[in-house]
Amino acid sequence: YYPTLGNGGYDVQHYTIDLAVDMEANFIAGTVTIEAEAEKDLSLFNLDFLGFEIAEILVNERNARYLRAGRELFITPADPLPRGEMFRVEVTYSGVPGEGVRGGGSSYSAGWTRYPKGVFVASEPAGAARWFPANDHPSDKATYTFHITVPQPYVVAANGLLQEVIEHEDTTTYVWSTEYPMATYLATVNIGEFVERTEEGPDGLIIRNYFPARIADKAEAVFARTGEMLAFFNEIFGLYPFEAYGVVVADTPLFFALETQTLSLFGAEIVPDALAGVVNGWSQPESVVAHELAHQWFGNSISPANWQDIWLNEGFATYASALWFEYTRGEAVFERIMRGYYRNVAGRDYTPGDPGPTELFGQGVYPQGAWTLHALRLEVGDELFFDILRTYTERFKYGNASTDDFIDLAEEVSGQELGDLFAAWLFEGDVPPMPEWELGG
Ligand code: ARG
Ligand code: ZN
Numbered sequence: 001y002y003p004t005l006g007n008g009g010y011d012v013q014h015y016t017i018d019l020a021v022d023m024e025a026n027f028i029a030g031t032v033t034i035e036a037e038a039e040k041d042l043s044l045f046n047l048d049f050l051g052f053e054i055a056e057i058l059v060n061e062r063n064a065r066y067l068r069a070g071r072e073l074f075i076t077p078a079d080p081l082p083r084g085e086m087f088r089v090e091v092t093y094s095g096v097p098g099e100g101v102r103g104g105g106s107s108y109s110a111g112w113t114r115y116p117k118g119v120f121v122a123s124e125p126a127g128a129a130r131w132f133p134a135n136d137h138p139s140d141k142a143t144y145t146f147h148i149t150v151p152q153p154y155v156v157a158a159n160g161l162l163q164e165v166i167e168h169e170d171t172t173t174y175v176w177s178t179e180y181p182m183a184t185y186l187a188t189v190n191i192g193e194f195v196e197r198t199e200e201g202p203d204g205l206i207i208r209n210y211f212p213a214r215i216a217d218k219a220e221a222v223f224a225r226t227g228e229m230l231a232f233f234n235e236i237f238g239l240y241p242f243e244a245y246g247v248v249v250a251d252t253p254l255f256f257a258l259e260t261q262t263l264s265l266f267g268a269e270i271v272p273d274a275l276a277g278v279v280n281g282w283s284q285p286e287s288v289v290a291h292e293l294a295h296q297w298f299g300n301s302i303s304p305a306n307w308q309d310i311w312l313n314e315g316f317a318t319y320a321s322a323l324w325f326e327y328t329r330g331e332a333v334f335e336r337i338m339r340g341y342y343r344n345v346a347g348r349d350y351t352p353g354d355p356g357p358t359e360l361f362g363q364g365v366y367p368q369g370a371w372t373l374h375a376l377r378l379e380v381g382d383e384l385f386f387d388i389l390r391t392y393t394e395r396f397k398y399g400n401a402s403t404d405d406f407i408d409l410a411e412e413v414s415g416q417e418l419g420d421l422f423a424a425w426l427f428e429g430d431v432p433p434m435p436e437w438e439l440g441g
Contacts, residue, residue: 057092109124112131141400194212252267342434403426
């Protein structure tokens with residue numbers, strides 16, 4: 001779908017993103033260090049990067065020549081990089097994020113975004129290159145360290161765990177890191193006048209939430225059931241895969257949410273009465289809260305092999321949220337939700353298994369993707385269905401999966417031929433008739 005995303009020939013292991021932020025000028029400056037392994041002999045390699053002024057690029061401490069064309073940053077190291085060896089790239093750059101970059105991108109894919117009270121970063125699918133040089137494709141996952149320096153009294157919330165807070169004269173450096181592989185679009189930095197609210201989840205998991213100080217109590221109430229949701233999903237999907245969980249609420253309306261790894265991002269509209277004149281954008285906030293949490297298994301721990309496999313993220317998270325309602329509210333509520341999803345796609349011609357770049361976040365992917373899983377469950381029965389889910393999360397943990405990988409695994413675990421079922425729901429268009437199922441089944 002995005003022929004210019006990502007690059008071959010190397011495998012990134014770690015990004016260190018070290019940026020100083022001038023909040024008034026909306027200007028960022030710093031160095032991103034990439035540690036990567038050469039997968040073949042390289043005399044030239046590419047990164048994805050948009051905008052900013054590059055001051056210098058070092059490869060293995062030596063100045064490298066570079067050239068830019070659109071998203072592509074071509075780098076010629078002083079010495080060729082031998083296959084199988086690690087190399088280090090340091091890109092020093094500065095500028096106003098998005099300045100001079102053509103095509104704004106949607107708010108959930110614009111990368112680094114300044115709003116009156118702070119900054120959020122949302123980059124799905126291709127916005128990471130709009131704030132740091134990267135191999136911007138979910139197939140190249142890496143671990144991350146962030147050193148973000150902000151003026152006082154701002155607070156920074158990013159992925160993983162807060163390792164250190166270093167106070168300077170009138171700025172503060174927040175050091176965050178995650179030791180689990182993460183796709184570029186899930187990297188996030190949030191800056192605001194946040195308070196941190198921490199609680200203990202199941203099995204001692206740390207849940208740290210970042211809320212705008214002025215609405216912290218109301219926000220806390222919106223996310224009060226995160227611990228219970230984690231316990232339920234641990235049960236049906238296998239143990240939560242990362243070092244911590246939590247959410248960050250930006251002090252601005254977003255009208256989307258994003259499952260940024262270990263720290264899902266929400267807009268202030270998720271909090272009732274948080275914004276004068278803005279109605280809560282979510283008819284059922286709990287459903288999106290569960291949806292973003294479920295993505296930590298489906299989408300984050302297991303990333304799509306390619307963007308066309310997006311239903312492995314969205315169909316699964318949408319169905320997971322319905323499962324939470326089945327568990328907490330009962331069969332009748334669950335049935336109402338599933339029938340509602342079916343109405344969203346009835347009579348339509350979606351192909352969730354190959355939605356096309358313009359329908360990446362469309363109804364075919366969300367409700368019809370969810371129905372694909374429900375049809376599978378009705379076909380194989382609850383026991384095998386949940387075996388399939390747990391085998392899938394275990395086998396592809398911290399990696400990538402394609403639609404074919406999931407279909408193969410479902411056939412393997414169930415011992416059944418499921419090709420026709422998946423073809424009908426994912427690839428043939430014309431949504432299949434709604435299978436009948438029995439309440440309480
Ligand atoms: N992955 C995000 C989600 O949880 C999608 C963000 C894009 N949102 C949108 N409305 N297109 O659904
Ligand atoms: Zn989603």
